Amino acid sequence: MDVRQMIESITRELLQSMNGSQEKRPKWLFIFCDSTAHEPFADQFIALQNHGICHDILFLDGETSSWLGMHRIECGGAGKIIATDEYAPAPLELPKEYDGIAIPEIDLDNAARVATGLKGTIKAEIIFSALVLGKPVLVGEDVPGIKRADRRCLRTLSLPGPYRTLFLRHLDGMRELGVEFAAQNGMADAIIRKQEDVQREVVLAGSGEHAPQSRQPVAAKLVTADWVQSQADFPDQMLILRHGAIVSPLAMDVLKEKGIVVRYVR
Known part of the structure; x- marks a missing residue:
């Protein structure tokens, strides 16, 4: 073990020992299309912090790769190992560590994959895993359905009519699977309400009362x-x-x- 690995191992143990005595705080994973898409959400992150809700940010480097902190995560398709360094988790593993998944923007391709049960992209695999595990998935509802990169390349901000209709149909399919939707500027409020509902249910269950x-x-x-x-x-x-x-x-x-x-x- 080299010095860098030893320092990282010691740091992990110290952090775990410090957090062990503290009350576990809920934590959500935000998935953004690129490293600049999170900037308009700064105030929402402050609101989450003020309500005791932690969050991590996953930056997509492309359809099949992303960055979580210093770890690069890659999706090679169904049935393949998805990690490029020894500490990077696979997309299917990520929801295990979080209380919920927040995806402010979804596009036609990923919506189609989710609605039809397909994998092959980071978003599709994480949503699939979260729903299977019973974790909440919150997606932005006021989105154009066309990727940020495609908007910049094609110089257009919205899908044409037939594609828009298809996109809305896939969103309905996602709702049937259990995906929840909220306005992008209200995602923090939706997460706060959801965590308050969870806490209320825990209190009611402990007291033997019913909602x-x-x-x-x-x-x-x-x-x-x-x-x-x-x-x-x-x-x-x-x-x-x-x-x-x-x-x-x-x-x-x-x-x-x-x-x-x-x-x-x-």
């Missing part, structure tokens, strides 16, 4: 705009659905206008 009836999921499997309009009100400005429930695009627009947040529970 109030108003927070029970709606039984509807398909939420339409007419159904949303027919409801007198939504407790806490929130619509709680079970995983697998489908919200039509028009219904989602009506919910946004009313300021209703959609949550999925198992």
Whole structure:
């Protein structure tokens, strides 16, 4: 073992011993398209820190490679080993270490892979792993569906109509699998609410109490705009659905206008 490895090993042990006596804080993994995409989220990171929520940032170096700290992670496709240094985890392993995954921007290619159960990219593999492990996945909903690199190359900001329709269809498929969506500028608020709900459920479970009836999921499997309009009100400005429930695009627009947040529970 060389000096660098020895110092790193000692540092890891010291940090682990220091953290062992502290209360475990929730930690989310943010996945960004490149090393500059995180800059508009600085205030949201401060909000998370103020609420005791930690976060790591994964910078995508391309469709099949990324950087987590100093470690380079590579995805070679299904059935292959995905790591280029001895400490780098495979994309499938990452969700094990986090309480949730936040992806501010998703594109048509990755949305199609997730909705159809395919792998082959960092985002698709991490989302697959997180959903299998029962970890929450939060994705930005107000995105154009075209990659940042493609926007710069093609000098366009949005997909043409047919591709946009296809993109929205894949987003509905992701919702069916359990992926949750929130506005990019409200992702921190959505994470904070989710962690507060988790903490509340833990407290209720410890006390033997049950959550109030108003927070029970709606039984509807398909939420339409007419159904949303027919409801007198939504407790806490929130619509709680079970995983697998489908919200039509028009219904989602009506919910946004009313300021209703959609949550999925198992």
